[in-house]
Structures are given as C-alpha cells and as structure tokens.
Amino acid sequence: MAPDPPEPEQLPICCKDIVTEFSKEILSFADSLFGLLSEALGLSSNHLKELGCAEGVDVAYNYYPPCPQPELTLGATQHTDTAFIAMLVQDHIGGLQVLHQNHWVDVPPMSQGLVVNIGNLLQVMSNDKFTSVEHRVLLKGAGPRVTAIAFFGIGYTSNSRLYGPIEELLSESDPPKYKKTTIQDFVAGAYKQGLDGTSFVQLLKLTDD
Numbered sequence: 001m002a003p004d005p006p007e008p009e010q011l012p013i014c015c016k017d018i019v020t021e022f023s024k025e026i027l028s029f030a031d032s033l034f035g036l037l038s039e040a041l042g043l044s045s046n047h048l049k050e051l052g053c054a055e056g057v058d059v060a061y062n063y064y065p066p067c068p069q070p071e072l073t074l075g076a077t078q079h080t081d082t083a084f085i086a087m088l089v090q091d092h093i094g095g096l097q098v099l100h101q102n103h104w105v106d107v108p109p110m111s112q113g114l115v116v117n118i119g120n121l122l123q124v125m126s127n128d129k130f131t132s133v134e135h136r137v138l139l140k141g142a143g144p145r146v147t148a149i150a151f152f153g154i155g156y157t158s159n160s161r162l163y164g165p166i167e168e169l170l171s172e173s174d175p176p177k178y179k180k181t182t183i184q185d186f187v188a189g190a191y192k193q194g195l196d197g198t199s200f201v202q203l204l205k206l207t208d209d
C-alpha cells in the first residue's frame with residue numbers, strides 16, 4: 001500500500017475505502033511508533049524514519065475458516081516476521097500466541113487494540129537490543145477468524161538500501177552480530193528457508209552463538 005499504492009480500481013469495491021483508510025492511519029501511527037522505538041534505542045527520534053522504516057507497508061488479510069478438529073492442526077506455524085515491525089488487528093475469535101520464556105502465551109483480542117510485533121529487520125538493526133517475537137496461530141472450532149496485518153518494509157521493492165546493525169549502537173564491547181542485507185535479498189532468503197521454526201535472523205548471523 002506504500003510507497004506505491006494500487007490504483008483504486010485494482011481493489012475490490014467492497015473494501016477499497018476501508019483498506020485505503022486503514023493504510024493511511026497505520027502509516028501515520030507508524031511515524032509516531034518508529035519515533036518511540038528510535039528513542040528506546042537511545043537514538044534521535046527521527047533515526048529509524050530516516051532509514052526508511054516507515055515508508056513501505058504491505059497489508060495482508062488472513063482468513064481462518066472454523067476448524068472441526070482444531071487440535072490436529074495450526075493456523076500458522078511458529079515463525080518470526082521478516083519486516084521491521086508488523087501491526088496486527090485481530091477480530092474477537094483469538095488464537096494468536098507468542099513464545100515467552102519457552103511457553104506459548106495467548107494474545108487475547110482487544111477491541112480497538114493493535115498488536116505490534118518486532119520483526120527480523122529491526123532485531124538486526126538494533127543488534128539484538130530488540131528481539132523479533134516468535135508467534136503462531138491456533139485454530140478454533142468457532143469462526144471464521146479474520147486478521148489484518150501491516151508489514152513495514154518487506155514489499156518496498158524499490159528500496160535498495162543496505163540494512164544491518166546501526167553504527168551508533170555498536171562499540172568494541174558490542175560488535176555487529178549481523179551482516180548487512182538489502183530487503184529483497186533477505187526476504188528471498190527467508191522465503192527459500194520457509195516456516196521451519198528457525199528465526200530468519202540466523203540467515204544474517206556473523207557468528208554461531
């Protein structure tokens with residue numbers, strides 16, 4: 001949806017207004033959020049925005065039909081998101097879980113609430129000061145379940161910048177843990193690896209710790 005949004009006639013009539021409005025609102029929210037994330041890293045509030053983190057967004061919609069035997073399958077297997085961050089709106093059904101201290105913890109749906117996941121690219125840029133969250137989706141007998149998810153960074157194909165650990169965060173005692181990559185190369189590597197439960201940040205690790 002950004003920086004090159006589809007022409008209005010390329011979107012289905014039933015959702016074109018809401019999709020356009022949603023994209024506009026999350027881009028504006030992302031501006032504030034990347035400011036706060038920059039400050040949390042001890043950087044100036046414009047730092048992540050100047051690196052293009054808030055410029056490109058892809059919006060995906062997931063549809064999980066009601067499942068007659070939910071205990072036999074998953075809606076989404078364990079993974080981390082490749083993006084800088086992902087912003088998720090979930091309906092009232094639930095099923096999203098995050099891995100915290102080796103336990104799966106429910107992320108209960110919150111009316112009007114957004115779930116924000118740190119993605120792989122921000123983990124790499126922060127040199128592990130932020131960690132991209134492992135998550136999965138359980139299926140329910142109830143439903144269907146619908147989620148809207150905005151991935152910042154990954155569909156921005158005209159962005160040829162190299163992303164790696166931010167220089168200002170590095171020192172002799174905190175050397176870079178990752179090599180630099182373009183978004184395109186990183187996403188291509190992640191798609192090739194597939195959702196096998198290994199975080200995609202491993203693709204860029206400089207050491208095997």
Ligand SMILES: O=C(O)CCC(=O)C(=O)O
Nearest residue numbers: 062076081096137147149
């Ligand atoms: O639908 C959800 O709750 C999460 C989906 C998800 O993790 C993804 O699309 O990457």
Ligand SMILES: [Fe+2]
Nearest residue numbers: 079080081135
């Ligand atoms: Fe995800």
